[in-house]
Amino acid sequence: MNLSVKKFSKIVIVIFVSLQVGVYAFGQPAKTKMEFTVAMENPANYLYQVTIQCEEVKKDWLDFKIPVWMPGYYQLLDYAENIIDFKAKDKSGAEFKWEKAAKNIWRVYTNNNDSITINYQVKATRNFVATNYLDEERGFIAPTGMFMHVNGYLNQPVTVTIKPYPKWTKIATGLEPLPGKAFTYLAPDFDVLYDSPLLIGNLEELPSFSVKGVPHYFIGYKLGSFDKEKFIADLKKIVEAAVDMMGDIPFKHYTFIAIGPGRGGIEHLNSTAISFSGDGLDSAGRTGMLSFLAHEYFHHYNAKRIRPIELGPFDYDKGSRTNMLWVAEGITAYYDELLLRRAGLMDEEDLLKAYRSSLSAYENKPGHLFQSVTQASVDTWSDGPFGRTGDDVNKTISYYDKGPILGLMLDFKIRHETKNKKSLDDVMRTLYKNFYQQKKRGYTEVEFRTVCETIAGVSLAEFFDYVYTVKEIDYAKYFAYAGLDIATRPVALPGAWTGLTVRQKSDSVTIANVEWDSPAWHAGVRARQLLLTINGEAATAKIVEQLQKEKEAGDIIHLQVLQDGVIKEIPFIAATKYERPFAIIRMKNPATLQAAILKDWLKGK
Numbered sequence: 001m002n003l004s005v006k007k008f009s010k011i012v013i014v015i016f017v018s019l020q021v022g023v024y025a026f027g028q029p030a031k032t033k034m035e036f037t038v039a040m041e042n043p044a045n046y047l048y049q050v051t052i053q054c055e056e057v058k059k060d061w062l063d064f065k066i067p068v069w070m071p072g073y074y075q076l077l078d079y080a081e082n083i084i085d086f087k088a089k090d091k092s093g094a095e096f097k098w099e100k101a102a103k104n105i106w107r108v109y110t111n112n113n114d115s116i117t118i119n120y121q122v123k124a125t126r127n128f129v130a131t132n133y134l135d136e137e138r139g140f141i142a143p144t145g146m147f148m149h150v151n152g153y154l155n156q157p158v159t160v161t162i163k164p165y166p167k168w169t170k171i172a173t174g175l176e177p178l179p180g181k182a183f184t185y186l187a188p189d190f191d192v193l194y195d196s197p198l199l200i201g202n203l204e205e206l207p208s209f210s211v212k213g214v215p216h217y218f219i220g221y222k223l224g225s226f227d228k229e230k231f232i233a234d235l236k237k238i239v240e241a242a243v244d245m246m247g248d249i250p251f252k253h254y255t256f257i258a259i260g261p262g263r264g265g266i267e268h269l270n271s272t273a274i275s276f277s278g279d280g281l282d283s284a285g286r287t288g289m290l291s292f293l294a295h296e297y298f299h300h301y302n303a304k305r306i307r308p309i310e311l312g313p314f315d316y317d318k319g320s321r322t323n324m325l326w327v328a329e330g331i332t333a334y335y336d337e338l339l340l341r342r343a344g345l346m347d348e349e350d351l352l353k354a355y356r357s358s359l360s361a362y363e364n365k366p367g368h369l370f371q372s373v374t375q376a377s378v379d380t381w382s383d384g385p386f387g388r389t390g391d392d393v394n395k396t397i398s399y400y401d402k403g404p405i406l407g408l409m410l411d412f413k414i415r416h417e418t419k420n421k422k423s424l425d426d427v428m429r430t431l432y433k434n435f436y437q438q439k440k441r442g443y444t445e446v447e448f449r450t451v452c453e454t455i456a457g458v459s460l461a462e463f464f465d466y467v468y469t470v471k472e473i474d475y476a477k478y479f480a481y482a483g484l485d486i487a488t489r490p491v492a493l494p495g496a497w498t499g500l501t502v503r504q505k506s507d508s509v510t511i512a513n514v515e516w517d518s519p520a521w522h523a524g525v526r527a528r529q530l531l532l533t534i535n536g537e538a539a540t541a542k543i544v545e546q547l548q549k550e551k552e553a554g555d556i557i558h559l560q561v562l563q564d565g566v567i568k569e570i571p572f573i574a575a576t577k578y579e580r581p582f583a584i585i586r587m588k589n590p591a592t593l594q595a596a597i598l599k600d601w602l603k604g605k
């Protein structure tokens with residue numbers, strides 16, 4: 001946790017509060033004392049017991065609030081719903097009257113008392129990186145769902161004492177321990193507290209390692225069985241590759257908090273909460289897991305510190321929307337693969353394959369004709385991080401697919417325009433220095449573009465058209481900057497193309513998906529219809545698959561489907577499917593500059 005972040009959030013939050021509430025018109029509100037105690041007396045009940053000791057705020061009433069989201073996970077989470085048994089008392093134990101002023105606000109009529117004790121319980125049944133969880137084996141605290149703040153007092157220091165279930169011995173967190181007090185932590189303000197999850201249990205700690213004198217810890221629950229020494233050696237190489245590139249480490253320690261097997265990870269200021277299992281790490285799953293860890297680690301630069309201006313100070317009541325997740329998430333996804341290569345953990349072929357897979361995922365969804373990557377960023381709050389699912393025509397894309405490709409194109413373009421003297425690395429370092437370190441704030445969209453164009457030394461109008469519109473991308477031109485060929489010419493696939501995918505459950509076959517713009521689509525076949533027969537035969541998943549292999553373009557396919565109790569006959573003509581392979585390979589005879597760009601890009605220069 002870097003001091004400049006703290007100072008920055010304080011200044012801005014005070015202004016924000018005085019505008020929003022009008023109560024603290026002059027300067028900073030008086031200091032409060034906020035002390036939390038979190039107990040877990042009976043983990044089998046999935047309930048945490050929280051006590052807040054709040055001192056030195058004298059008002060007629062106080063609003064105690066819980067956030068509605070966790071920064072890094074851009075979805076509304078109904079944390080308030082999990083809070084039960086709310087009580088507010090004075091020193092003598094007499095209860096204050098309180099009411100719900102909004103779904104996430106408990107208004108307590110404190111009548112100018114300056115010592116208030118709040119008690120509540122938190123239901124913790126969902127095992128996920130953004131939600132609280134508790135069972136007989138471990139507890140995970142998602143701080144935005146656990147700790148209430150007093151409205152207007154986000155910038156106050158907080159202490160948190162955890163009372164672990166008696167059989168548990170260890171806590172993993174990025175918070176600073178308070179010396180001399182067991183399991184007690186200090187956060188300089190609520191922004192830091194909300195960015196510091198805690199995992200409690202009989203946890204396993206892998207050997208720590210230091211980079212530039214800064215210790216990095218890996219602690220977790222059910223880590224699994226794998227070569228732990230080799231894993232830590234690889235993780236250290238990834239951290240070193242990221243630090244080599246950025247040149248600075250903005251905290252005193254960092255913790256990878258592994259919450260157990262599952263899916264997902266969320267970046268925090270000096271920690272990350274990740275779903276993790278080491279089983280399978282010594283085989284095929286290794287690269288995927290390492291690039292996931294590289295992704296979360298690189299986020300402490302890109303997203304937490306190099307950040308869109310909308311992402312901090314956060315709006316804990318509504319969520320913070322931005323056009324720029326293609327940078328915060330997409331460019332992080334670009335670097336998570338590249339850092340593995342630079343760390344010597346991925347070969348060139350696998351690196352190019354990884355980018356090809358993002359590129360194909362983007363191009364092969366009809367959403368790429370409808371939604372720009374900035375729109376996907378804003379709409380993530382309703383569509384989800386990977387775009388919408390379940391629609392007849394999917395009109396959305398994922399910034400996790402298009403973002404890394406834009407990152408790669410921007411990198412190649414800058415290298416080309418500067419004769420390989422500058423790169424996207426320079427953009428990241430400049431944003432870090434100019435905005436995080438000097439201006440102590442996020443960048444605006446215009447500022448991001450200005451930094452890119454200043455470093456490239458040319459207008460990047462065409463590139464930013466790809467960002468803000470759905471214009472077809474000239475991949476060949478951008479890949480050629482690094483002496484790479486990309487196969488963009490459509491290739492005919494064998495067999496008869498219908499566009500159908502079916503799902504069979506015992507004897508019943510359902511249309512699972514119909515590709516947009518396919519022959520079946522144009523004939524009116526839709527997902528969720530029941531498929532009775534195909535070319536006169538009773539449908540099975542195997543027959544449908546077989547038929548598409550054996551028939552040819554021009555052949556008639558006749559379906560009988562059941563929809564809303566009505567049998568429909570649907571004939572259509574199969575076609576040929578063309579697909580752009582997007583395979584990326586080295587050019588046979590690259591020019592000197594092209595060869596130099598590829599070489600330095602792969603090395604991290």
Ligand SMILES: [Zn+2]
Pocket residue numbers: 295299328329332
């Ligand atoms: Zn991410």
